[in-house]
Structure formats: C-alpha cells, structure tokens
Amino acid sequence: MTTTPIYLPESLQYPIVITSIAAQQSSTVARGTKLLHYSFEFTPRRTFSPDPAVKAPPPKTEKRFSSWESTSDGVVKEWHLRPGQRITLKEAKETPALTLLEECPHSMQIAGLCTQCGKDMTITDYIGITDESRAGIRMTHDAAGPTVSAYEARRIERETADKLRGARKLILIVDLDQTIVHATVDPTVGEWIAQGKAYENRMAEKAAAKAVKVAALSKDDDDDETASDSDSEIEVNPNWEMLKDVAQFKLAPEAPVRRGKPVAREEPCDYYIKPRPGLSTFLTSLKDKYEMHVYTMGTRAYALQVCNVIDPNGSYFGGRILSRDDSGSLTMKHIQRLFPYNSSMVVIIDDRADVWGNSPNLVKVVPYDFFVGIGDINATFLPKLPDPVGNAAETSATSTPPSERLASPSNGSSDSTVPALAASPHTASPAPPSTEIDMTKGEVEAAIIAEAQSKAVTSQLEERPLAKMQKELDKEEEREEAEKEGGAQPANGHLNGAKEQNGHEHHHHHHKGKALLSNNDWELERVWNILHEVHRRFYEAEGDNKANSVAMQGKGKQKGSLAKNNKVPDVAVIIPALKSEVLAGVRILFSSVIPLGTPPEQSEAWRCAREFGAKCAMRLTDEVTHVVAAKEGTHKVLEAFHKGNVKVIWTKWFNDCIALWKHLEEKGDYLLPMPSKRTLDSIDAAATPGSHAGNELNGDGDGRPKAGPSVEDTGTPGTGTGTPVGTPRMVELDLDWDAAQDELEAFLAETDDEGGEGDEKIDEDGEDEPGDEDDAPDREGRDKNFGARDMDELLADDEAMEVAYGEPSGSKSVLKRPRGGTPDSTASDSEDDVTPSAKRTKLAPGPSALNNILTPDEETDEDEEMTGSKPGSIALSGPGAENEDEEEEEDGEEEEEGSSAAEGFGDSASDDESDDSEDDDFLNELSAASDGPG
Amino acid sequence: MFFVKELTHRILLHPSYFGPQMEKFLENKLYADVEGTCSGAYGYIIAVLSIVDIGQGNVLSGTGQAEFITVYRAIVFKPFKGEVVDGIVGEVNKMGFFVEVGPLNVFVSNHLIDPEMKFDPNSNPPSYASQDQIIERDTHVRLKIVGTRVDATEIFAIGTIKEDHLGVVE
Incomplete structure (x- = not known):
C-alpha cells in the first residue's frame, strides 16, 4: 500500500469551482469512479448570423457542470479540496487534490506490464490516460529493460549511491571508440596480421628445426645452410609488432533499412580492434575505485564484441553496456539516460565533448588514432570535428579557433540530427524520397544513419586507406634513404595522436619511416591520474562531511547549519575545479585566434581558457602573461615581443595544455620565433605612444632619428608639427617592396569581388553591412565607401584631398576612409563594436601602406575622445588598434603589411594626411601641447 | 500451462510440388511453419503431435496453387496468472x-x-x-x-x- 498524491489534470477548463465531492474520505474508488463534481464558466464560440445586417448577439458565458473521474484504483485517504473552492490552473498544478492509498503505484513497468502487480498497463479507455505514463523513465542499459517512475528512479539511485559510498567507489562512463580502443574494417590490417602470424610460425618452425638439429648435430650440414638462407628471406611486416594485440571479430554490416524492412544482409566483415596501450592495467586498477559502464555510439552487437575483447570475463563492465541501439538518441549522449536524477558521482571519459553537450562530468581524452586516418568508424553520422588549429605551418586567415574541436552543436535535442547528417561527408545521399513518407521521422533518421554507416564501412573496405598510406610511407622512406637524411625526431611524447594531421608524420619518425602504426600513446596513464585525483577529492570531501556532521551532532547544532556545511560532494564541481587549476594565474591574450564577428567572450577559445582557469584579456596590458597566436607577425604578437616579459606562444601550446590538462612549459616548438629587429622596430614606430604615429611620422620628417626613440617616447604624446610631408621617409625604413607589391595586388583583387574570396567570417559581416549602415550612417557609411571604392578611385581622391589639405572643413566632406571605433568600443565588450572592425578587414583586406598611413589619424580620433588619457597602451598602429580585442585576424594582416609596405605609397600617404585634416585642429593643439617639453 | 490442442493451418502449395512426395512435403512445411511460433490466442506452439487431416488440395484459379487446410494436434504452452x-x-x-x-x-x-x-x-x-x-x-x-x-x-x-x-x- 502506498500513498500517492493525485493532482487535478491540466486538461480541465480552469478556473473551476468545486460543487461537491463524490468520493468521500476512506471510500474505495476504482478507475472511472467519480471523485468530484465541479462547475466552470463556458463561453460558446461566437456565431455568425447569415444576415450581416443583424448583428449576432455576443456569446453568453454560461455555467456548466462536469465531474472528475479517478484514473487509478485505491482508497481515498485525504481530500485537500473542499466544496465551493475555486481553483486555477496554477493551483491545480501546485497542490495535490487528494491523496490516494493505492494497492500498487505501478512505478516499474516492463513491456506494458506492471512489474509489481502484473496488471496490463496498456489498456486504453475513455479516460484517455493509460497507466503506462506513470513509469516513463528508462534507466537500464538495455532498451528492453523496465521503465520506472520518477519516484522509483530516485529510490534506485539513492540505493546505488549508498552502495557505492560504502564501497568508496564512483561511477565511470567509458566510451569505446577512440577512447579506449580504435577500430577499423580495413582488410589491410588482416593481411598484415596474417603476414605477421606467418612470420611467427616460420620463426617457431625454424626454432624447432634448430632444436632438432642441435639434438642431431652430427647428421647433415646441408640443412643448416638452407635454413640460414630462408632466414634472410623472411621479412616481417614492420607493423606486426604493433598489431600483436589487435583483436578481430566478424560482424554483419548494418543493413540499411528501407521502408522499415532490412534489406538483404551482406557478408559479415572483419573488424579489427586495437586496445589503447595500457588498457588492461587501466581497467584493472580502476576497478576498485569506479563502477564502470560502457556508453558507445556503436551498435549493441559491436559493443558486445568489443567488450568481449577488452573484458572477456565481464569483471569490469559486467553487462553495463549502453549502445546506440539503446541510447534513444543517435547524436547525443546523456548522463540522464542512466542516472536521471543524481549525476554527482558520475565521471565520463570520452574523446568527444560535443556529444555530451560539454558536460561538467566529462574528462575529455585525446582521441586514440592508432589506425592512422581511420577516425571513429561509429561516428560517421556525427558532425565532423574541425581540424585542430594552431599548426603554425598552415595558418591562414581562415584558421579556426583552437578549441573549436571542443565545440558542440549544443542543441542537445535530437533535432540536431538532420543538420548533423548533412555535415557528414558520408551522407551524400539525399533525404529519403517522398515515397517513404509512411516512415516516421525516427525511422528515416535511422535509415539514413544506417546507410551512412554501411557506406563508410564499405568505403573503408574498398579503399584500404592504410595500405595506401603504407605505400606512400614506403615511397617516402625510399626517398629519404636516397637523401640519406637522419631525420630529427620530433618530441611528440604524450601528444601522439593529439593532432590527426600530425599523427602521420609522428608515426613515420618513430619507426624510422618503416611502420605506419605506432604504440606510442600514454593517454590512459594521464586519464588514470585524473580519475584518481577526482576520486581522492570526492572521498576527501565526503570524509570532511562525515567529520563535520559528527562534530555538529556532538555540539548539538541546528539542522540548518548542518545541512549547509554538509554539502554533498559532486563530481560536476570537482572536475571543473581540477580543470581550472591547470592554467590558473595565466592571463591570455589571443591573437588571430578568435574569428571576427564573434564576441570574444562567446568564442570557444575564450570559453576554454576560462574553463581551465586562465583569464583572458582583450588587449595587451601589464597583467597579460601569454599571447596565444595563430600566426606570426600580428600586431599583438609584435607588441608582446616588444614588451618583452610576455610569453608569445603558438595556439598549439594552448590546445595541448587543454588536451592534457597540464600547464606545459612554454619552450621549444611552442614559442613563436622572435621577429627580426627591423620588424620590431617598425612596430615600435607604429605603436608609439599616444599613437600619434602621425605625429611621430611628422617628427621624423623633422629630422628625428628613425624609429629608434619610440621606446622612450612611450607614454608621451608624439611630437611634431603635424606636417605630413615626412611620412614617406619614415615608412621607408622597413619596407619590403616586393611583398608590398604582392599585397597591393592582392588587395586590388580582393576589393573587386567583395566577400568572394575573403574568409567566411568576414563574409558574414558583409551581410550585416547594409543594416549597420542604416544604423550608423555616419561612420559605417564611410567605412563602406572606402572599401567599395576602387583603388584607382581612391588614389585619385587622394590627390584631390591633398589639394584640399589644410582646409579641414572642406576636406571633411570628401573624406572616405575607415575610422576606428570610439574608445568605448575598445574597452567595452558589447557586440556592436565588432562590426566596424570586422568590416574594415573586409573592406580593406590588405592595403598595408594605407593602413600604416591611416594610423595617425585613427589614433588621433581616439585620443580626441579620450582626451589623451591613455598614452601608450591603446595607441597602436593601424586601425586594428582600436578594435584590437576582436579583430584577431585583421590585425595580423595589417601588421604584416605594416612591416612591409606598399607601392604607390606616397599617394596613399597623402590620402591619409588629408584625412588627418579632419582632426587637424585637435591634432595641432595636441601636438603643440606635447611639443612643449620636447 | 501445457495443452494438447487441435489447430488448423493453411498451406499454399506451388504446382511444382504436386506429385508423389507431396504429402511428405506438406508435413514438413507444417512443422516448419507452426512449431515455435506464438499466437496470442493459444500461446506458444511447442510441437506438432499428429496431423488429423492434411486437407484437400483445392487448386486456386489464377495462381494454380493448391490450398490445403491442415488440421493438426499440437502441444501449446500458455502462461496464466497465478501459475x-x-x-x-x-x-x-x-x-x-x-x-x-x-x-x-x-x-x-x-x-x-x-x-x-x-x-x-x-x-x-x-x-x-x-x-x-x-x-x-x-x-x-x-x-x-x-x-x-x-x-x-x-x-x-x-x-x-x-x-x-x-x-x-x-
């Protein structure tokens, strides 16, 4: 007998007024027995009279009566309502109408039967509510298992938790593919294994033969010779060593489902499973600390086979296997599927964070990529992870943020399936044709996935990527041998496989260019350490709690304070805390990492950095300790080098730190090469304080030494009279004319087809433009004009402006150039300020000289509004300076250009100078003021 | 609970099977068709005990197949509440x-x-x-x-x- 609170159904026409109670207290009710009578206000729908002239009378609300019937059997224990009471929907939801003493609450059901009373739950009648809805939570691994009610689920979880606490254990959810094993169907592996086995056999035979010979030493000498001959012939496959522990099983490929019926099954194919190095030790040593569950995106048959390989007697997982078939979602994994209410003791290890929606319980592992380039054979329908960035070699304007591989589609529901499928390269097949309209949406999805899956498998079977790679490798080896190169081995250590595109190379070197595969992987060791730490902390907190509560009870304190201190330890708190210790104390400035057009706070890189305890800066301040750059020569990088005490490192460092949960030493490959003195000088010059680069230039013109003094000048407003004539000479210092020429050409080409070639992000901005223009015709409009113009036109204008120079008011009207944001755009985080800078990049993608020259003016603008209060720090060269925080990529370009320069620069210079006129008055004032001391 | 029950089964026979071996074939077909199946009404059909009447083969117009309504006795297993x-x-x-x-x-x-x-x-x-x-x-x-x-x-x-x-x- 259980007491169940019964609520009024939401389907009644609220508000209702109770007229009488039909089933009095302690009366027995059955399904369908009237519990109470109520009345409600009913407004009939407005009727339209056929004659439009006669207006239909407004519908009259009338009082109607109805009754509420019981949906379950039992005895009424207590009523919480009384006749005459008026009840609204809200009240009905919040407070139970009555409590019922039930024979069976049907809290656990299986196959439509209550597991306690054996009653059929599927019976439907006029009441419309079946008892099946009372147990809707599936928390068993197997999809055929029972479902439970929320109450029952909590009870089971509580029991489980108590048991685990007693055994000082936590729960570990383990992913299979690329986390603890790597699987492939490439038949090449089978051949290699066969070769290896044949080799072993021959070796064994030979050993046996030798033994025989030793026994009968005197007999014949001929045999001996032949044996040694064959010895030289035998050549083992270079990959055999690594393939020794690869397991093999046959599995029928997933039959694509058409119209709900599986198509004829194909031949079963061989699957090859490579356990991650150290797996058995890993599992054995975790067995006492964790209750382990498997949660994989593979099919049930596959999961069982793999577990048969890694856990042959079921001592680790013991049937706790959850596969894609049981999961209920094809693209996401949810802790709630197994632990619906309490996930405070659950740790997850998986190579993909996105499928978990970046759960705080997740310990992300570096994907295991043993069969090089195969990837996850069971994740072909998931969105492909973007390549990790930060590879110095291939930095480009299109580089993706480092952490985007951690990016998640994050719309956790299953509706993400369709876009996800679209993203998968294997699902080239179009959506099912309309003839299959009778299939439900889920069936269609399943069919698509099965098809994609089988396609992927087939392609692997046919294309044999490994054989290809080995061939290439052999070729390369030959070439290398020809060149007689020693080949320095990169220190890859832990990071083996961290970068898929690098993985290949790494493997090469490790085996002297011989074997494609490699056993170098220590990821499980690292994960093991983390898991141990989590376990230690959890039970340390638990121990504290116990001690506390004992102490509290001793002192007889109140319950409230007890509960307060007695906070249940939670893995979802411990893991983020662990993470945040990794980069604690580090203050990062990103350069060329965060894509344009995204507010930096919302970017993945930013989020990751915060998650791992680092603080992020928008621009180079004194607190910044690390500049993380995706390419060389960006403005921030140069500036950081100039500043000296800041570590300037590749994004690879950042990625690796995050992947390994370790503050790696900033040295070796991670460091950006020091730029040449000249480049640095140029930045000095450009960045000169007060940023009066303009003034500085002028000063130069006045005969000051080249850019040298800028360092001392830091913080003081530039000197100079504002005479623009000097500019050209100043920039001449460090121009690489060839590069400049190239850039100019590139710029010209780019301006012509806006957005066509540019990087995507910039394109997006381009789309925004018209709107922006409307919003801020003043500034944005000019920006646009500038970009839209042809270079020629621009130059022509420049001449005009030069002429106009000196007549500020006049030239102002002609001015068409990008202007920096206002100071608050520099400082604020608002999304708005992204646009101008981003746009500028688009509009003026590469006009190096122009940028350089535009600088002074920009700076002045800024100063004007900031009243020169911020001397050196903000005043940077190039328009990038103002929006430095966002424009990551942009500033790179500008800097490169700044360090070189463009042809025809004189013209552009004058353009700039004429631009200056806009702020001329102020500028003059300012320079006059600053001139004083100088 | 187990029962011995008289049941019927309908077999359609292709003309290519018409001949001296036909009865043997019908028997085998019956075993293959019904043993191990489950019907809601009678429960699991465990085994066919005997064939009461193999039926008259009525040739269906159109397809040429012969239709046999076979009557047989089988052991069925049906679980009951309380058993x-x-x-x-x-x-x-x-x-x-x-x-x-x-x-x-x-x-x-x-x-x-x-x-x-x-x-x-x-x-x-x-x-x-x-x-x-x-x-x-x-x-x-x-x-x-x-x-x-x-x-x-x-x-x-x-x-x-x-x-x-x-x-x-x-």
Whole structure:
C-alpha cells in the first residue's frame, strides 16, 4: 500500500469551482469512479448570423457542470479540496487534490506490464490516460529493460549511491571508440596480421628445426645452410609488432533499412580492434575505485564484441553496456539516460565533448588514432570535428579557433540530427524520397544513419586507406634513404595522436619511416591520474562531511547549519575545479585566434581558457602573461615581443595544455620565433605612444632619428608639427617592396569581388553591412565607401584631398576612409563594436601602406575622445588598434603589411594626411601641447 | 500451462510440388511453419503431435496453387496468472532479473524478490544474494506468474519469488 498524491489534470477548463465531492474520505474508488463534481464558466464560440445586417448577439458565458473521474484504483485517504473552492490552473498544478492509498503505484513497468502487480498497463479507455505514463523513465542499459517512475528512479539511485559510498567507489562512463580502443574494417590490417602470424610460425618452425638439429648435430650440414638462407628471406611486416594485440571479430554490416524492412544482409566483415596501450592495467586498477559502464555510439552487437575483447570475463563492465541501439538518441549522449536524477558521482571519459553537450562530468581524452586516418568508424553520422588549429605551418586567415574541436552543436535535442547528417561527408545521399513518407521521422533518421554507416564501412573496405598510406610511407622512406637524411625526431611524447594531421608524420619518425602504426600513446596513464585525483577529492570531501556532521551532532547544532556545511560532494564541481587549476594565474591574450564577428567572450577559445582557469584579456596590458597566436607577425604578437616579459606562444601550446590538462612549459616548438629587429622596430614606430604615429611620422620628417626613440617616447604624446610631408621617409625604413607589391595586388583583387574570396567570417559581416549602415550612417557609411571604392578611385581622391589639405572643413566632406571605433568600443565588450572592425578587414583586406598611413589619424580620433588619457597602451598602429580585442585576424594582416609596405605609397600617404585634416585642429593643439617639453 | 490442442493451418502449395512426395512435403512445411511460433490466442506452439487431416488440395484459379487446410494436434504452452513455473535465470540487473521459462521470458522485479536477497552489483556475474541463496545467470528458479500481457504474436509475463516455496530450485 502506498500513498500517492493525485493532482487535478491540466486538461480541465480552469478556473473551476468545486460543487461537491463524490468520493468521500476512506471510500474505495476504482478507475472511472467519480471523485468530484465541479462547475466552470463556458463561453460558446461566437456565431455568425447569415444576415450581416443583424448583428449576432455576443456569446453568453454560461455555467456548466462536469465531474472528475479517478484514473487509478485505491482508497481515498485525504481530500485537500473542499466544496465551493475555486481553483486555477496554477493551483491545480501546485497542490495535490487528494491523496490516494493505492494497492500498487505501478512505478516499474516492463513491456506494458506492471512489474509489481502484473496488471496490463496498456489498456486504453475513455479516460484517455493509460497507466503506462506513470513509469516513463528508462534507466537500464538495455532498451528492453523496465521503465520506472520518477519516484522509483530516485529510490534506485539513492540505493546505488549508498552502495557505492560504502564501497568508496564512483561511477565511470567509458566510451569505446577512440577512447579506449580504435577500430577499423580495413582488410589491410588482416593481411598484415596474417603476414605477421606467418612470420611467427616460420620463426617457431625454424626454432624447432634448430632444436632438432642441435639434438642431431652430427647428421647433415646441408640443412643448416638452407635454413640460414630462408632466414634472410623472411621479412616481417614492420607493423606486426604493433598489431600483436589487435583483436578481430566478424560482424554483419548494418543493413540499411528501407521502408522499415532490412534489406538483404551482406557478408559479415572483419573488424579489427586495437586496445589503447595500457588498457588492461587501466581497467584493472580502476576497478576498485569506479563502477564502470560502457556508453558507445556503436551498435549493441559491436559493443558486445568489443567488450568481449577488452573484458572477456565481464569483471569490469559486467553487462553495463549502453549502445546506440539503446541510447534513444543517435547524436547525443546523456548522463540522464542512466542516472536521471543524481549525476554527482558520475565521471565520463570520452574523446568527444560535443556529444555530451560539454558536460561538467566529462574528462575529455585525446582521441586514440592508432589506425592512422581511420577516425571513429561509429561516428560517421556525427558532425565532423574541425581540424585542430594552431599548426603554425598552415595558418591562414581562415584558421579556426583552437578549441573549436571542443565545440558542440549544443542543441542537445535530437533535432540536431538532420543538420548533423548533412555535415557528414558520408551522407551524400539525399533525404529519403517522398515515397517513404509512411516512415516516421525516427525511422528515416535511422535509415539514413544506417546507410551512412554501411557506406563508410564499405568505403573503408574498398579503399584500404592504410595500405595506401603504407605505400606512400614506403615511397617516402625510399626517398629519404636516397637523401640519406637522419631525420630529427620530433618530441611528440604524450601528444601522439593529439593532432590527426600530425599523427602521420609522428608515426613515420618513430619507426624510422618503416611502420605506419605506432604504440606510442600514454593517454590512459594521464586519464588514470585524473580519475584518481577526482576520486581522492570526492572521498576527501565526503570524509570532511562525515567529520563535520559528527562534530555538529556532538555540539548539538541546528539542522540548518548542518545541512549547509554538509554539502554533498559532486563530481560536476570537482572536475571543473581540477580543470581550472591547470592554467590558473595565466592571463591570455589571443591573437588571430578568435574569428571576427564573434564576441570574444562567446568564442570557444575564450570559453576554454576560462574553463581551465586562465583569464583572458582583450588587449595587451601589464597583467597579460601569454599571447596565444595563430600566426606570426600580428600586431599583438609584435607588441608582446616588444614588451618583452610576455610569453608569445603558438595556439598549439594552448590546445595541448587543454588536451592534457597540464600547464606545459612554454619552450621549444611552442614559442613563436622572435621577429627580426627591423620588424620590431617598425612596430615600435607604429605603436608609439599616444599613437600619434602621425605625429611621430611628422617628427621624423623633422629630422628625428628613425624609429629608434619610440621606446622612450612611450607614454608621451608624439611630437611634431603635424606636417605630413615626412611620412614617406619614415615608412621607408622597413619596407619590403616586393611583398608590398604582392599585397597591393592582392588587395586590388580582393576589393573587386567583395566577400568572394575573403574568409567566411568576414563574409558574414558583409551581410550585416547594409543594416549597420542604416544604423550608423555616419561612420559605417564611410567605412563602406572606402572599401567599395576602387583603388584607382581612391588614389585619385587622394590627390584631390591633398589639394584640399589644410582646409579641414572642406576636406571633411570628401573624406572616405575607415575610422576606428570610439574608445568605448575598445574597452567595452558589447557586440556592436565588432562590426566596424570586422568590416574594415573586409573592406580593406590588405592595403598595408594605407593602413600604416591611416594610423595617425585613427589614433588621433581616439585620443580626441579620450582626451589623451591613455598614452601608450591603446595607441597602436593601424586601425586594428582600436578594435584590437576582436579583430584577431585583421590585425595580423595589417601588421604584416605594416612591416612591409606598399607601392604607390606616397599617394596613399597623402590620402591619409588629408584625412588627418579632419582632426587637424585637435591634432595641432595636441601636438603643440606635447611639443612643449620636447 | 501445457495443452494438447487441435489447430488448423493453411498451406499454399506451388504446382511444382504436386506429385508423389507431396504429402511428405506438406508435413514438413507444417512443422516448419507452426512449431515455435506464438499466437496470442493459444500461446506458444511447442510441437506438432499428429496431423488429423492434411486437407484437400483445392487448386486456386489464377495462381494454380493448391490450398490445403491442415488440421493438426499440437502441444501449446500458455502462461496464466497465478501459475507456478520453473525457469532459468537470464540477465540480472538492479531492477530485477529475467527468467527463461521455455520460450517465455518472465521478469521478476526487485519488489517481488525476498527483501533479504540483495542485489550485488560487484559480483561477477551480477547477482541477488542472501545468506544461503544466490540468484545469478543460469540459476534455476521457481516462480509464480503474477500477470501476463498477450499480443497478437507475443506474450509478456511478470513473476514473483516472494512467496513460500518459490525461489532457487536445488
């Protein structure tokens, strides 16, 4: 007998007024027995009279009566309502109408039967509510298992938790593919294994033969010779060593489902499973600390086979296997599927964070990529992870943020399936044709996935990527041998496989260019350490709690304070805390990492950095300790080098730190090469304080030494009279004319087809433009004009402006150039300020000289509004300076250009100078003021 | 419960089978078609005992196939509420365990297990154990069926071992 609170159904026409109670207290009710009578206000729908002239009378609300019937059997224990009471929907939801003493609450059901009373739950009648809805939570691994009610689920979880606490254990959810094993169907592996086995056999035979010979030493000498001959012939496959522990099983490929019926099954194919190095030790040593569950995106048959390989007697997982078939979602994994209410003791290890929606319980592992380039054979329908960035070699304007591989589609529901499928390269097949309209949406999805899956498998079977790679490798080896190169081995250590595109190379070197595969992987060791730490902390907190509560009870304190201190330890708190210790104390400035057009706070890189305890800066301040750059020569990088005490490192460092949960030493490959003195000088010059680069230039013109003094000048407003004539000479210092020429050409080409070639992000901005223009015709409009113009036109204008120079008011009207944001755009985080800078990049993608020259003016603008209060720090060269925080990529370009320069620069210079006129008055004032001391 | 029941089955025979071996073929076809199936009305058809009447082959116009309405006697197994049966334990989990009673799968929930028997997730294989008894995969148990649900082609059942003389069978 259980007491169940019964609520009024939401389907009644609220508000209702109770007229009488039909089933009095302690009366027995059955399904369908009237519990109470109520009345409600009913407004009939407005009727339209056929004659439009006669207006239909407004519908009259009338009082109607109805009754509420019981949906379950039992005895009424207590009523919480009384006749005459008026009840609204809200009240009905919040407070139970009555409590019922039930024979069976049907809290656990299986196959439509209550597991306690054996009653059929599927019976439907006029009441419309079946008892099946009372147990809707599936928390068993197997999809055929029972479902439970929320109450029952909590009870089971509580029991489980108590048991685990007693055994000082936590729960570990383990992913299979690329986390603890790597699987492939490439038949090449089978051949290699066969070769290896044949080799072993021959070796064994030979050993046996030798033994025989030793026994009968005197007999014949001929045999001996032949044996040694064959010895030289035998050549083992270079990959055999690594393939020794690869397991093999046959599995029928997933039959694509058409119209709900599986198509004829194909031949079963061989699957090859490579356990991650150290797996058995890993599992054995975790067995006492964790209750382990498997949660994989593979099919049930596959999961069982793999577990048969890694856990042959079921001592680790013991049937706790959850596969894609049981999961209920094809693209996401949810802790709630197994632990619906309490996930405070659950740790997850998986190579993909996105499928978990970046759960705080997740310990992300570096994907295991043993069969090089195969990837996850069971994740072909998931969105492909973007390549990790930060590879110095291939930095480009299109580089993706480092952490985007951690990016998640994050719309956790299953509706993400369709876009996800679209993203998968294997699902080239179009959506099912309309003839299959009778299939439900889920069936269609399943069919698509099965098809994609089988396609992927087939392609692997046919294309044999490994054989290809080995061939290439052999070729390369030959070439290398020809060149007689020693080949320095990169220190890859832990990071083996961290970068898929690098993985290949790494493997090469490790085996002297011989074997494609490699056993170098220590990821499980690292994960093991983390898991141990989590376990230690959890039970340390638990121990504290116990001690506390004992102490509290001793002192007889109140319950409230007890509960307060007695906070249940939670893995979802411990893991983020662990993470945040990794980069604690580090203050990062990103350069060329965060894509344009995204507010930096919302970017993945930013989020990751915060998650791992680092603080992020928008621009180079004194607190910044690390500049993380995706390419060389960006403005921030140069500036950081100039500043000296800041570590300037590749994004690879950042990625690796995050992947390994370790503050790696900033040295070796991670460091950006020091730029040449000249480049640095140029930045000095450009960045000169007060940023009066303009003034500085002028000063130069006045005969000051080249850019040298800028360092001392830091913080003081530039000197100079504002005479623009000097500019050209100043920039001449460090121009690489060839590069400049190239850039100019590139710029010209780019301006012509806006957005066509540019990087995507910039394109997006381009789309925004018209709107922006409307919003801020003043500034944005000019920006646009500038970009839209042809270079020629621009130059022509420049001449005009030069002429106009000196007549500020006049030239102002002609001015068409990008202007920096206002100071608050520099400082604020608002999304708005992204646009101008981003746009500028688009509009003026590469006009190096122009940028350089535009600088002074920009700076002045800024100063004007900031009243020169911020001397050196903000005043940077190039328009990038103002929006430095966002424009990551942009500033790179500008800097490169700044360090070189463009042809025809004189013209552009004058353009700039004429631009200056806009702020001329102020500028003059300012320079006059600053001139004083100088 | 087991019954001997007279049942009918309709066999369509292709003309290529018409000939001296036809009866033998019809018998085999009958066995293959009905044995091991489950009908909601009669339960699982365990075995065909005898063929009462092989039927007259009526040739259908249009296809040329012969239609035989075969009458046969078979052993059927239909579980009933309240029936006590023996079975072999299959999967065991924290919510209960499954018992294979011949072709029928019965679920015994942890509510209907003696409270003294506790689920032990750390045992391998997982089990319910008390001081003197243990229920794990392949254990023989006696249980009472507390409820069944009959589909057109499937039967589900719930069992209990929380009564006298039920549980592990030595």
